[in-house]
Amino acid sequence: MVSRNDAATTLAEGRVQTAATIRRAARRKWLLSLAKHAVLIAAALPFVIPFYWLLISAFKTRPDLLTLPPTPWPNPWTLTNFRVAVEVNGFGDYVRNTAYITIFNVLATVVSSAIIAYPFARIQFKGRDALFILVLVTLILPPWSTLIPTYFLYKWIGWLGTLRPLTWPALTGNSFFIFLLRQFMMTVPFELSDAARIDGCSDYGIFWRIIVPLIKPALATTALFTFLWTYNDFFNPLIFLNDPSTFTLSLGVYQFVLNHGVTDTGPLMAYSLILTLPPVVLFFLTQRTMIRGVTMSGLKF
Amino acid sequence: MAVAVQGRRSSVQSRRNLRVALVFLSPWIVGMVGLWLIPTVLSLYFAFTDYTGAVWPPHWVGLNNFVQMVDGTDPDFLTAVGVTAWWMLISVPFGLIVGLAIALLLNWGVRGIGIYRTLFFMPSLVPFVGSTVLFLWLFNPETGLVNQVLGALHLPQPGWFTDPNWAKPGLLFQSLWSIGATIIIFLAGLQDVPVELHEAASLDGAGTLSRFWHVTLPLLTPTIFFNLVLGMINAVQYFAQAFIVSTSPNSFGGAGEVGGPAGSTLFFALHIYDQAFQQGNVGYSSALAWLLVVVVSALTLVVVRTSGRWVHYG
Numbered sequence: 001m002v003s004r005n006d007a008a009t010t011l012a013e014g015r016v017q018t019a020a021t022i023r024r025a026a027r028r029k030w031l032l033s034l035a036k037h038a039v040l041i042a043a044a045l046p047f048v049i050p051f052y053w054l055l056i057s058a059f060k061t062r063p064d065l066l067t068l069p070p071t072p073w074p075n076p077w078t079l080t081n082f083r084v085a086v087e088v089n090g091f092g093d094y095v096r097n098t099a100y101i102t103i104f105n106v107l108a109t110v111v112s113s114a115i116i117a118y119p120f121a122r123i124q125f126k127g128r129d130a131l132f133i134l135v136l137v138t139l140i141l142p143p144w145s146t147l148i149p150t151y152f153l154y155k156w157i158g159w160l161g162t163l164r165p166l167t168w169p170a171l172t173g174n175s176f177f178i179f180l181l182r183q184f185m186m187t188v189p190f191e192l193s194d195a196a197r198i199d200g201c202s203d204y205g206i207f208w209r210i211i212v213p214l215i216k217p218a219l220a221t222t223a224l225f226t227f228l229w230t231y232n233d234f235f236n237p238l239i240f241l242n243d244p245s246t247f248t249l250s251l252g253v254y255q256f257v258l259n260h261g262v263t264d265t266g267p268l269m270a271y272s273l274i275l276t277l278p279p280v281v282l283f284f285l286t287q288r289t290m291i292r293g294v295t296m297s298g299l300k301f
Numbered sequence: 302m303a304v305a306v307q308g309r310r311s312s313v314q315s316r317r318n319l320r321v322a323l324v325f326l327s328p329w330i331v332g333m334v335g336l337w338l339i340p341t342v343l344s345l346y347f348a349f350t351d352y353t354g355a356v357w358p359p360h361w362v363g364l365n366n367f368v369q370m371v372d373g374t375d376p377d378f379l380t381a382v383g384v385t386a387w388w389m390l391i392s393v394p395f396g397l398i399v400g401l402a403i404a405l406l407l408n409w410g411v412r413g414i415g416i417y418r419t420l421f422f423m424p425s426l427v428p429f430v431g432s433t434v435l436f437l438w439l440f441n442p443e444t445g446l447v448n449q450v451l452g453a454l455h456l457p458q459p460g461w462f463t464d465p466n467w468a469k470p471g472l473l474f475q476s477l478w479s480i481g482a483t484i485i486i487f488l489a490g491l492q493d494v495p496v497e498l499h500e501a502a503s504l505d506g507a508g509t510l511s512r513f514w515h516v517t518l519p520l521l522t523p524t525i526f527f528n529l530v531l532g533m534i535n536a537v538q539y540f541a542q543a544f545i546v547s548t549s550p551n552s553f554g555g556a557g558e559v560g561g562p563a564g565s566t567l568f569f570a571l572h573i574y575d576q577a578f579q580q581g582n583v584g585y586s587s588a589l590a591w592l593l594v595v596v597v598s599a600l601t602l603v604v605v606r607t608s609g610r611w612v613h614y615g
Contacts, residue, residue: 036411043406044420050478051424053446054435069449116329119322126319131326138337142538142597144570144590148577149343150336152354172332203321232428234541239578250430254545257434261552265438272431279426294482295489 054276057269058082065265081270085256088267093245094252098231101166101248105230106223108170113177113222114215118207120178121185122193132182139175151239165240166248170226177222184218185211221293224286228279249275347587354583366588375585380564381572384469388539388568392473393532397525400480404487405513418488425481433545436475437462441554462546462554465565472542472566483528490524491517530604537597540570547571569593 057065058081060074085091119125120132154165192214193206201209212219237248247255253271260268283290323330348366352359370378407418424432439446440461448458459467494517502512543566549555559575560567573593577586 033411036406036409037413040406040409040411040417043403044417047421047424047478049446050432050435050439051427053439054427054431057438066444068444069453070444070446112328115325119325123318123322123325124315125322126315128322134333138333140598140601142534142594144538144573145344145594146337146340147344148583148587148590149340149347151578152343152583153335153340169332169336172328172336178329203325207325232430234428234430234545238541238544239574250428253430253434257437257545257549257553257555261550262441262444262554265444268434269438272427272434275431276427279428280423283423283426291485294485 054269054273057265058273060266062263062266066263078266081266082274084264084267085271085274088252088256088271090244090247090252090255094247094249097163097246098248098250101163102227102230104167105170106226108167109174109177109226110219110223112171112173114181114212114219115207116173117178117181117185118203118211121182122188122206122211123203135175135178139179147239154240160240161243161246163241163246166236174226177226181215181218181222184215188214217289220286220289221296224282224289225293227282231278344587344590347584348591349588350584352584352587353581355581359584362584366585367592369585370589370592377560377564377567377572378589381560381567381569384560384565384567385537385539385569387469388472389533389536391469392476392539393529393536395473395477396480396483396532397528399477400483400528401487401521401525403480403484404491405517407484407488408491418485421484422481425479427479429479429541430545432479433475433542436471436478437546437549437554440471440474445554462549462556462566463551463562465563468546468556468562468565472546475542483532486528487521487524490521494520526604530601533600533604534597537593537600538570539568540574543568543571544574 056072056074059077059079060071061076061078061080064071064075120128120135150165151160154160159165188211192210196206196210232250233248234250234254237251238254241247241251244255253268253275256264256268256271347359349361349363350359351362351365369375403421407414407421411417427435440448442448442458442460442463445461447461451458459470461467461471498516498520499512502516507515544559545555547556547561547566548559549557551557556562556566559579560571569589570593573586573589576582576589580586
C-alpha cells in the first residue's frame with residue numbers, strides 16, 4: 001500500500017524514474033511483503049498450535065503424552081487411540097444418532113422453512129405483517145424463555161428418552177431461516193409468478209417450479225448451517241437426551257471426559273479429532289457457500 | 302354494479318389467498334402453538350410458583366421467586382450476575398479487538414491470503430465440545446502444553462480451570478481461538494471500504510494510523526455494531542464451554558462441580574440449568590430464565606436504539 005502511494009506521489013511530481021530507483025522500490029516492496037508475512041505467521045501461530053496439538057496428541061502413545069517436557073512430534077506414531085475411542089461403549093450408537101438427528105434436521109428445516117417463508121414473501125393475506133412480527137419475536141427472544149417448560153412438556157407426552165425432542169421440532173421451521181428465505185424470495189421478480197398464474201399455475205406450482213429453483217443458493221446456505229448447528233449442538237442433547245443409547249457424538253465426548261482421567265488423553269484427542277472431521281471436510285467442499293453465509297448474514301456456529 | 306362485482310371478486314380473492322397462506326403456514330402454526338405459545342405461558346406461570354417438577358398443580362407464590370434472588374436466600378445469584386458481567390465486559394471487547402486486528406492483517410493483500418484466512422478460520426470449525434476438551438488438555442496445570450511453556454520461560458504457572466482466578470481467563474482464550482466467523486465478517490466489512498477514500502486521505506497527508514482512525518473505523522461501525530450486538534447476546538447466554546470445563550473431573554484439569562472452582566465460572570445460564578435440572582427448583586429457575594430474557598431483549602433494544610449516534614451507514 002505504502003509503496004504504491006509513494007509511486008503515485010513520484011509520478012505526480014513528474015520525475016523521471018531511473019532504473020536504480022525502480023530497483024530500489026522493488027527491493028523495498030519485497031522487504032515490506034516479507035515483513036507482512038512474518039507478522040501474519042506470528043499472528044496465526046496461536047490459532048495453529050492448538051489445532052496441531054490436537055492432531056499430534058491423537059497419534060501419541062500414553063507414555064509419550066505424559067512425557068515432560070512435551071515432545072513436539074509423536075514418537076512412535078500410534079493408531080491405538082483411535083481404536084480405543086471407537087471401542088468405547090456406545091460409540092456406534094452415538095454415530096448413528098448423530099447422523100439421524102443431523103440429516104433429519106437438515107431436510108426438515110430446509111423444506112419447512114421454505115414452505116413457511118413462501119406466503120410471507122409472495123402472498124397478500126390478512127394479518128401477514130402481524131404474523132411476521134411473531135416470527136421476529138421468536139427470533140429475538142432467547143431459547144431460555146421456553147426451555148424449562150418444553151422439557152416438562154416432552155416429559156409429559158413421553159418424548160424424553162427418545163430422539164424426538166431433537167428432530168420433530170425441525171418440521172415446524174426455523175425462525176432465522178424463515179426470515180432469510182423470505183428475503184431471498186422477495187427478490188424474485190413478481191412478473192415471473194404473475195405470468196405463471198395467468199397460465200393457470202397455482203401457488204403450489206409457483207412455489208415449486210419458480211421460487212424454489214431460483215433460491216437454491218439460499219437453500220444451500222440453510223442446509224449447510226443447519227448441519228453445522230445441529231452437529232455442533234451440545235446444549236439441547238444435554239437437556240433433552242437422558243438415555244445413553246440416544247446420545248450424540250458431542251455428548252459422547254463429554255461422557256468420555258467424565259468417565260476417564262488425564263491418562264486417557266490420547267483416546268480423548270482421537271475422539272475429538274473424529275468429531276471435528278465432518279465439519280472440516282464440509283468446509284473444504286463448500287468453502288464458498290460457507291464464507292458467503294457468514295459474511296451475508298453473520299451466521300456463526 | 303361493476304364496483305360491487307369487483308369488490309366481491311376481490312374479497313373472494315383475498316379469502317382464497319388467506320386459505321392458501323394458511324396451508325403453507327400450517328407447520329409453523331403447529332410449532333408456534335406447541336413449541337412457543339404454550340411453553341412461554343407455562344414458563345411465565347412457573348416463575349410465580351414453587352414448582353419442583355413433581356407435584357401438580359404448582360403452588361402459587363407471587364413475586365417470592367424474584368424476592369429470593371436479592372434477599373440472600375440464593376447467595377449464588379449475585380455470583381452468577383458477577384461472573385456474567387465480567388464475561389460481557391471482558392470477552393466482548395476482546396473479541397471485537399482481536400477479530401478486527403486479524404481482519405486488518407488479512408486485508409493487507411499479501412500473496413497466499415486464502416491460506417492465512419483458512420488458518421484463522423479452521424479453529425471455529427472444531428465443534429466446541431472438541432475445542433473445550435482440547436483447551437482442558439492444553440491448560441492442564443501439570444501436563445498441559447501452556448504451563449510447560451510458561452515453566453520453561455520461568456513464568457508463573459496458573460492452575461487455570463482449577464483456580465478461581467484463572468478459570469475465566471482460560472475460557473477467554475478458548476473463545477478467542479474460535480473467533481473465525483467474526484474475523485470473516487470484519488474482513489468483508491473492510492473490503493467494502495472504497496480504495497479511493499484511502500488514496501484521497503493519503504494525498505491529503507494522512508498516515509496509516511490516521512487513515513485507520515478517520516476512514517476505516519467510521520465506515521466499519523455498522524459491522525462493529527453488528528458484532529457487538531451478537532457478541533453481547535451470546536455472552537449473556539454463555540453456557541456450554543463453561544459447563545464442560547467446570548464439570549470435568551479434577552484429574553483432567555477441570556473443577557468437578559457446576560460453575561466451579563468456587564463459583565468462578567457460575568455463569569447465569571449455568572445457574573439456571575443447575576436450579577432447574579439438578580436442584581429441582583423449577584419455579585425459581587423459571588424466574589431466573591425470565592430475568593435473562595428481559596436482559597437480553599433490553600440489551601438488543603438499547604444497542605439498536607443508540608446505534609444511530611455512532612453508526613455510519615454507507
